[in-house]
Amino acid sequence: MLSQTQENYLKCIYKLSEEITEGATTNTIAEVLKTKAASVTSMLKKLASKKLIHYEKYQAVSLTAKGKKEALSIIRNHRLWEYFLVHKLNFNWDEVHDLAEELEHVNSDLLIKRLDMFLGFPKFDPHGDPIPDPNGKIVHLKALPLCECKTGDSVIISGVCEHSTEFLTYLKEKGLTLGKKITIEQIIPFDSSMKLLLNKKTSLFVSYKITQNILVQWA
Amino acid sequence: MLSQTQENYLKCIYKLSEEITEGATTNTIAEVLKTKAASVTSMLKKLASKKLIHYEKYQAVSLTAKGKKEALSIIRNHRLWEYFLVHKLNFNWDEVHDLAEELEHVNSDLLIKRLDMFLGFPKFDPHGDPIPDPNGKIVHLKALPLCECKTGDSVIISGVCEHSTEFLTYLKEKGLTLGKKITIEQIIPFDSSMKLLLNKKTSLFVSYKITQNILVQWA
DNA sequence: TAATTTTTTTTGATTAGTCTAAATTTATTT
DNA sequence: AAATAAATTTAGACTAATCAAAAAAAATTA
Ligand SMILES: [Mn+2]
Ligand SMILES: [Mn+2]
Ligand SMILES: [Mn+2]
Ligand SMILES: [Mn+2]
Secondary structure, rough: OHHHHHHHHHHHHHHHHOOOOOEEOHHHHHHHHOOOOHHHHHHHHHOOOOOOEEEOOOEEEEEEEHHHHHHHHHHHHHHHHHHHHOOOOOOOOOOOHHHHHHHHHOOHHHHHHHHHHHEEEEEEEEOOEEOOOOOOOOOOOEEEEEEOOOOOOEEEEEEEOOHHHHHHHHHHHOOOOOOOEEEEEEEEOOOOOOEEEEOOOEEEEEEHHHHHHHEEOOO | OOEEEEEEHHHHHHHHHHOOOOEOOOHHHHHOOOOHHHHHHHHHHHHHHOOOOOOOOOOOEEOOHHHHHHHHHHHHHHHHHHHHHOOOOOOOOOOOOOOOOOOOOOOOHHHHHHHHHHOOOOOEEEOOOOOOOOOOOOOOOOOOEHOOOOOOEEEEEEEEEEOOOOHHHHHHHHOOOOOOOOEEEOOOOOOOEEEOOOOOOOEEEOOOOHHHEEEEEEO
């Protein structure tokens, strides 16, 4: 049996391993989970002893097949609960992350199976993230960050990189929601900020940091 | 903030205090929560220091107003989740208790408010137990245990005292579900077991222990 | 290469919850 | 009232998860 804490570590390691950056190192894990490096080291030893991660002193860790399966199962739970909260309980997409963070740990395959059926087997969560199937299979959609687009491109918002309430609330208020079609009107070379055309009438300025965290697909 | 364990203790103390029996003593709490008396004592001290219970050495404990409010809130969560599992996810009434035991600890007033609305503000859970309102107000329905009925009585099953899977599965298999009308055909004086008339054709023998745990109302 | 900085691990403590065994208090018998 | 039994608390130890401070290793810089 895994504790809630251990499950959160696995999920964190999974996500860090997916990123292009330095990988799941002691410090980055500590930063993401808002804990201290010393705590991480001791947890890594525990996870290694349970054969959930590959751990070698001073090295970034990676998940074993077993650990990856666990991580994907929790991510599946998380995203299905988010879908439930948004589409059944009428929450906004910026309100559901913390709740799903707790619900994901209720461990029952049957519960998740029934929930999945009840929701109509959704493939994506409210933030555009793919929901792994019961076997942990996950589709990687070919989306690119808005910042990689050129002037004149017309694209559709298909996801976000950042899930904080502040960021999602901002997008919601500006009308930058999933499925929204936008056109890049102008890119300011100095700071790489963008002027977006939301519709015939309105345009919107966004910083580079914003464009880094919005994922789009070709319209 | 209360831990999951502390919430379970409060709920347990609430239920034991409601019963006609000896009340919430160290040993009974230990028995219900499947822990040891020593553990209970140390937890009682902690709950007392948080002003959640009245505790005096060697005496049965009782909830403070604050403690009672907490307990009723958790019971509300529990019963709403049970209702959800049965009426939305198609679980049977004998499958939901353990899941609700976990879901009840996801602490969010907004979540419960939305869930309540989504379910259509149910007043009773799948076992016939009343769901406390958001303020902790709870109706006490006037049901009596089947064992107190006399030969010839016609009654309707309105609840159960015992929530174990074994007991509920037994009732389900025998067709003794909520709302079922039954007539007491015969009471065996020797062991107080009953012969119940389920319909024109079929009757069923049940032990005294069974009749103690079925709650009924007059038909 | 040597010095410095950063990262990671170790050490020793803390808190929550639990347990066994022993001590104490309360209740029941004789 | 004394002896016995039952219930409860205390004492001491354990695991899981955490932290601060110190030590050690790795990476960087000079
Ligand atoms: Mn979580
Ligand atoms: Mn999401
Ligand atoms: Mn519980
Ligand atoms: Mn119930």
